[in-house]
Amino acid sequence: MIPLLHDFTGETVLVVGGGPVGARKARRFAAEADVVVVSPEFADRDFGAAELVREAPDADGIREWVERTDPALVVAATDDAGLNAAAEAAARERGALVNRADDHGEQAVGNVVVPATVRDDPVLMAVATGGHSPALSKYLRESLEAQFDGAGAMAELTGALREEFKRTDMSAAERRDAVRTVVRSDRVWKALDSGRPKARQVAADVIGYQMGDTS
Numbered sequence: 001m002i003p004l005l006h007d008f009t010g011e012t013v014l015v016v017g018g019g020p021v022g023a024r025k026a027r028r029f030a031a032e033a034d035v036v037v038v039s040p041e042f043a044d045r046d047f048g049a050a051e052l053v054r055e056a057p058d059a060d061g062i063r064e065w066v067e068r069t070d071p072a073l074v075v076a077a078t079d080d081a082g083l084n085a086a087a088e089a090a091a092r093e094r095g096a097l098v099n100r101a102d103d104h105g106e107q108a109v110g111n112v113v114v115p116a117t118v119r120d121d122p123v124l125m126a127v128a129t130g131g132h133s134p135a136l137s138k139y140l141r142e143s144l145e146a147q148f149d150g151a152g153a154m155a156e157l158t159g160a161l162r163e164e165f166k167r168t169d170m171s172a173a174e175r176r177d178a179v180r181t182v183v184r185s186d187r188v189w190k191a192l193d194s195g196r197p198k199a200r201q202v203a204a205d206v207i208g209y210q211m212g213d214t215s
């Protein structure tokens with residue numbers, strides 16, 4: 001399995017099954033996509049901005065929902081393996097990706113797994129365990145969140161520095177070494193707590209660089 005990033009902006013995601021798992025997936029995808037959840041009952045959970053449709057479709061009904069919503073991804077999250085298989089088949093017929101919430105085995109082409117995700121824009125970290133231990137994925141995600149608090153700010157800081165370095169006579173190798181030094185510097189990570197200008201100054205100190213005034 002090789003993780004790839006998929007932009008769901010403007011796409012529809014169809015979630016079949018409104019239990020706690022359907023709710024978690026709906027919330028996750030609703031951050032970016034239009035999400036429709038079809039289910040006879042809904043858990044008392046946060047479904048994000050998803051549209052909830054109260055219905056208990058059979059295999060044909062699920063196929064109709066896939067045709068109606070034309071989703072980029074179908075999430076099969078019912079407690080019935082037969083229905084989840086029907087959702088998978090309907091997604092395939094339509095050329096949509098499918099996520100089986102009840103399957104940790106070898107995945108067919110077109111099946112995707114949802115990793116645990118740390119998001120600190122513009123940084124994304126994804127963790128998976130090959131389906132062996134989702135609880136471990138969650139634990140590692142929480143640990144990464146704590147360990148790399150400020151990663152988004154670090155990305156923005158070093159992104160701005162790279163642009164600034166390119167306007168100087170630094171060679172590509174010097175720029176690479178400088179950026180590598182900054183992202184590995186505990187002092188810069190700590191300084192990010194005190195805001196971007198402070199971190200920028202500490203970064204300059206760490207690499208012995210005379211900053212231009214572009215803050």
Ligand SMILES: C[C@@]1(CC(=O)O)c2cc3[nH]c(cc4nc(cc5[nH]c(cc(n2)[C@H]1CCC(=O)O)[C@@](C)(CC(=O)O)[C@@H]5CCC(=O)O)C(CC(=O)O)=C4CCC(=O)O)c(CCC(=O)O)c3CC(=O)O
Pocket residue numbers: 024025028099100101102103104105112113114115116117127128129130131132133134135136137138141
């Ligand atoms: C294959 C996969 C398919 C997919 O859903 O894409 C899948 C499948 C299954 N999960 C099960 C159980 C649990 N899943 C979680 C949690 C998460 N599960 C997620 C992903 C995945 N789960 C994919 C593999 C990812 C990987 O490779 O690690 C996360 C990371 C992402 C997300 O769902 O958003 C999210 C954490 C989000 C976060 O917080 O960061 C917890 C923890 C908890 O609830 O506290 C438990 C209970 C503890 C345990 O069992 O570990 C079961 C057994 C059901 C049963 O026993 O009946 C199956 C089915 C099976 O294994 O066959």
Ligand SMILES: NC(=O)C1=CN([C@@H]2O[C@H](COP(=O)(O)OP(=O)(O)OC[C@H]3O[C@@H](n4cnc5c(N)ncnc54)[C@H](O)[C@@H]3O)[C@@H](O)[C@H]2O)C=CC1
Pocket residue numbers: 016017018019020021022038039040041042043055056057058077078079080083100101102103134
């Ligand atoms: N991927 C993951 O992270 C996890 C996956 N699972 C798996 O995912 C499945 C779902 O987990 P939960 O949400 O905890 O189960 P659940 O049993 O609480 O929810 C199942 C949902 O499916 C709905 N449903 C039943 N018939 C339906 C139909 N015809 N059409 C649409 N929806 C229908 C039910 O009303 C219910 O809302 C479990 O069976 C398990 O195999 C379980 C835990 C975590």
